[in-house]
Amino acid sequence: MFSTVLSRSILKGFIVTVACVTHVVLAQTSEPCNSSDAVFYNGAIYTADDKNWQAEVVAVEKGRIVFVGKEADAAPWYCGAEKRIDLKGSTLFPGFTDSHQHLEGIGKRTRTLSLFGIPTLKATVAEIKAFAQTVPDGEWVLGRGWIEREWQDEQRFLTAADLDPFTQNKPLFMPRADGVSAVVNSKALALAGVNKNTPDPEGGKFERYDDGTPTGYVLATAMDFFRNILPPESDQYTQDNLKRGMQVNVSQGWTATHDAGMKWREVQQLKHLANNDEMLHRVYIAIPISESHKLFQNGTETLAEGLFYLNGIKVFIDGTLGSRGAALLAPYSDADHSGFMNRTTKAELMPVLEQALKQGFQVMTHVIGDRALFSTLNWYEEAWNGLPKTKWKTEDLRWRLEHAQIIPPKQQDRLAEMNIVASMQPSHAIGDLNFAPSRLGYSRLEYAYPWKPLVDKGVILVGGSDAPVEVGDPRIEFYAAITRSRLNGTQDKGWHPELSLSREDALRMFTLWPAYASFQEDNLGSIEVGKYADFSVFDTNFMTAEPSDILKANVVMTVVNGKVVFQNLTNN
Numbered sequence: 061m062f063s064t065v066l067s068r069s070i071l072k073g074f075i076v077t078v079a080c081v082t083h084v085v086l087a088q089t090s091e092p093c094n095s096s097d098a099v100f101y102n103g104a105i106y107t108a109d110d111k112n113w114q115a116e117v118v119a120v121e122k123g124r125i126v127f128v129g130k131e132a133d134a135a136p137w138y139c140g141a142e143k144r145i146d147l148k149g150s151t152l153f154p155g156f157t158d159s160h161q162h163l164e165g166i167g168k169r170t171r172t173l174s175l176f177g178i179p180t181l182k183a184t185v186a187e188i189k190a191f192a193q194t195v196p197d198g199e200w201v202l203g204r205g206w207i208e209r210e211w212q213d214e215q216r217f218l219t220a221a222d223l224d225p226f227t228q229n230k231p232l233f234m235p236r237a238d239g240v241s242a243v244v245n246s247k248a249l250a251l252a253g254v255n256k257n258t259p260d261p262e263g264g265k266f267e268r269y270d271d272g273t274p275t276g277y278v279l280a281t282a283m284d285f286f287r288n289i290l291p292p293e294s295d296q297y298t299q300d301n302l303k304r305g306m307q308v309n310v311s312q313g314w315t316a317t318h319d320a321g322m323k324w325r326e327v328q329q330l331k332h333l334a335n336n337d338e339m340l341h342r343v344y345i346a347i348p349i350s351e352s353h354k355l356f357q358n359g360t361e362t363l364a365e366g367l368f369y370l371n372g373i374k375v376f377i378d379g380t381l382g383s384r385g386a387a388l389l390a391p392y393s394d395a396d397h398s399g400f401m402n403r404t405t406k407a408e409l410m411p412v413l414e415q416a417l418k419q420g421f422q423v424m425t426h427v428i429g430d431r432a433l434f435s436t437l438n439w440y441e442e443a444w445n446g447l448p449k450t451k452w453k454t455e456d457l458r459w460r461l462e463h464a465q466i467i468p469p470k471q472q473d474r475l476a477e478m479n480i481v482a483s484m485q486p487s488h489a490i491g492d493l494n495f496a497p498s499r500l501g502y503s504r505l506e507y508a509y510p511w512k513p514l515v516d517k518g519v520i521l522v523g524g525s526d527a528p529v530e531v532g533d534p535r536i537e538f539y540a541a542i543t544r545s546r547l548n549g550t551q552d553k554g555w556h557p558e559l560s561l562s563r564e565d566a567l568r569m570f571t572l573w574p575a576y577a578s579f580q581e582d583n584l585g586s587i588e589v590g591k592y593a594d595f596s597v598f599d600t601n602f603m604t605a606e607p608s609d610i611l612k613a614n615v616v617m618t619v620v621n622g623k624v625v626f627q628n629l630t631n632n
Contacts (some may be wrong), residue, residue, distance in 0.1 A: 074211035075458070079528065090521070093140035096121045098593075101131070103147025107587035108154045108572045111567045114496045116223050118152070120593040123621035127589055134509035151601040151614045153561050153567065153591075154207050154587050155315025155342075155594030156534045160462055160524030160614050162434075163319050163343060163491045164241075164326050165306030169528045174237040175202030176531070178236065180213040181222075184428055188234070191227045199575075200290060201232040204528065206243070209382060209495045218243040219384075220276025233286045238380040239529050241279045244286055244350065249274055252285040262388060263376075263403035280403050294550075299314075306340040310626040313534050313588075313615040316342035318483075318578060320424055320523065321374035324351045325620055331361070334368035340625045341618075342594070344578040346372025346424045349404055352412050356419060365621060366583065366592070373416055374462075375425040376403040378432035379498055381465060381492055388466070393501040399429050406439060413443035419454030422579075424460040429502075430468055433461065437474055439626045458577060463526075466500070466508050476517040483522050483575045484511065486540030490547070497554045505554040510540065512559050523569040538602055541566040549608060593622035 085543050093180070105115040107128060119127035127137045136143065146200045157307040173191045178184045184206050192201045208215050223232055223245045231248035235241070249255070256272035266274040278286070285455030309317060312616035322330070333339055347355055361370045378401050379385015384392055387399040403426075416423050423440075427433045440459060449455060460481040465488065467475070475482060486530050496505060509511075514521050523541060525532040530613035536547070544560045561569065575585025583592050600613035618626040 064455060068623070081521060081599065092136060094119075094126070094136040094143045096126055096137050096147055098143040099127075099134070099137050099141040100145045100152060100595070101134070102149060103153040103597070104603075105587065106151070106153050106567060106603060108567055109586040109588050111240070111356070112588075118587060118593075118595075120622040123388065123428070123593055123623070125587060125593050128589060129472075146615075147597065150597050150599050151603075152587075153596045153598070153602070154585060155592075155618075155620065156313055156320065156570045156596040157316040157342075157522075157584075158309065158314050158524050158527065158532060158534070159522035159536075159574045159577060160320045160485060160569075161254070161527045161532060162321065162529075163305040163310075163317060163330075164298060164307070165239075165310075165463075165528040166304075166308050166532060167301030170304050170308065171301075173234075174199075175203055175205040175234070176207075178206070181208065181211045181216070181218075183211055185222050188223060189234075192227050192230065192232070192471070195230055195433075199230055201230055201234075201245075203234045204239075204619070206234065206383070207238075207491075210547075215495075215607065217241075217275075217277040219244045219267075220274075222273055225447065227531045233290065235283070236383065237529055238382055239361060239526075240268075240283070240379050240385060241277065241383040242283050242286070244276050244278070244416075246279060248286055249276065251289055254285055260406065263400065265400065268508070278378075278434045279383055279385050280400070292387050295329055298326055298631065299333060302326065302330050303338065303340075306343075308532070310340050310618040310620075311615065312532060313596040313598065313618055313626075314341060315596055315620050316344065316574070316584065318344045318522075318574065320346055320426075320483075321348050321376075322346070323348060324354050331368060332364065334364040337363050339363070339367040341367070341620050342367050342584075342616050344372070344580070345370045346374040346422065349373055349375045349408070350413055352415075355421060356415055359419070366580070367620075369578070369580075371579065372422040372424050373412060375409060375423060375436075376426050377401055377425060377436055378403065378429050380428055381496065384499065386434040386466070387427075388429045388500075388532050389431045389434065390504075392499055394498045398431065400632075401432055401435065403543060406435075410443060410446075412428065413439065413547040414447055417443065417447050417452045417457075422458060422460065424462050426462045428463045428465045428468040430471065433464055433467060433471055436461065437471065437478065437480070440478065442479070458520075458579065459605055465489075465492070466504060467510055467514070469509050469513070472510060472513055472517055472519070475514065475519045479520075481520045481522060482514055483524060483577065485507065485526045485530065486523050486537045486544075487525055489544060490540045493544070493552070493555050494546075497552075502554045505556060508556075510559050511543075511561050512565075515561065515565050519577055520573050521565075521569055522574045523566070523580050530580040534596070535598075535611050535613050538566050539607055541569060543582075544608050545607070547611060553586070567603070593619060595619040
């Protein structure tokens, strides 16, 4: 995969190559030539600009768009262009933004055991066993991505009993696909000092047998017992993961991401990359609430022409639906509890919200269940009402809810009234809806993943993948947003296709609206004169193709600041 990601020196060579392309429109013109670095033509161009939804030609100079319009008006830009880039019938969009992901984790996924896509529990255990045999005694067995809901033999959580037979002498820690639960083995439990007498931490849980002995399945803050004893990673290792993550992203067609909870140490390594001109795409950053004091001390930072932008605080309130950790107003339909909150307590949260208001930082809060969402909106309002607006740095807050999967109609109205940004992941829906009926019952599915009602009510809706929780593929996310169908095109009772989005709104969900959600709408999100030249180019027209064909699309190129940062050589 990474061999196709071009270095800046190679990119320069590529641009020179495409400069040789000729165009008949230039044969004769008496008009003056306008200077530009590149002209993109001969493809479908969607701008996400309601005043000019489609164009035929785009010209770029010094990383900015200088012309958007029709072929008939483009002659001055052709004749003054250093390079002419023939799209050869491909489709060019404003740069796609993944509005919720974890960059370092995407990079790390390329070098640890990945358990995505394995069809059975038996095969998953076999894969872990084979990998564990390559790990020396005493070292950690690490991986990620198992998901019991997709197993065809048994749909249960992994336990230490599944893994102990081949890991007696090496600790194991493997997060579930959702990233907020994990399986550990008995060796890891012993190293962490966790036994039947260890109480559950606030905001977390150790699953137990009837006698109190931990099973090895741990949720939310209980994972910290094991994260805290993992061997430290070097700065170079972290930097390499960040670079790998960006390489993966641009190869998928993303030009920007919102990293929802980048640790301060990772931020510093990404900052190093930005200062050394090693950023492949834009990263808008929120750091975990546990490190918010560092943001308060150091302030917002923008580097490398906006490629690095630190401006947010990530808060965690509840767990996930799949692990039954999402906090619900009524009990689960398939369990005798209502999930749990307090991954961040109200007492911890409120001083941070007040300081964020004083200094103008964005707040991005993980909520999935309706109880977590209801409480968080109440706390947002309490913070707003508790501090006079004269002490706010700005009234343009754009505070966000991340995931927000279960939103009753009255709470949808509150989001609109409060100008809350809903940051949601279409791929979560088409995965979760395989088991959500059993978790929620059919009545609550009427307002689960309610994308269209939110848009209709004026809520800014931004789309992400939550990678590495999900694959992190814009094709899947766009497809899911417009179909609410499995990747094979099927649906079941309770999937509510009427809640899906139009293609136009799906495009805005990954372009224009993420720009607004990150305070960058003046520079990003649509193809308009003056904005940065960030483009995602595919060989398939997402706006007209059969939905199944979107999943088969190939990335042709990814352009950031007018520079081609990824080129699929097989499409040229």
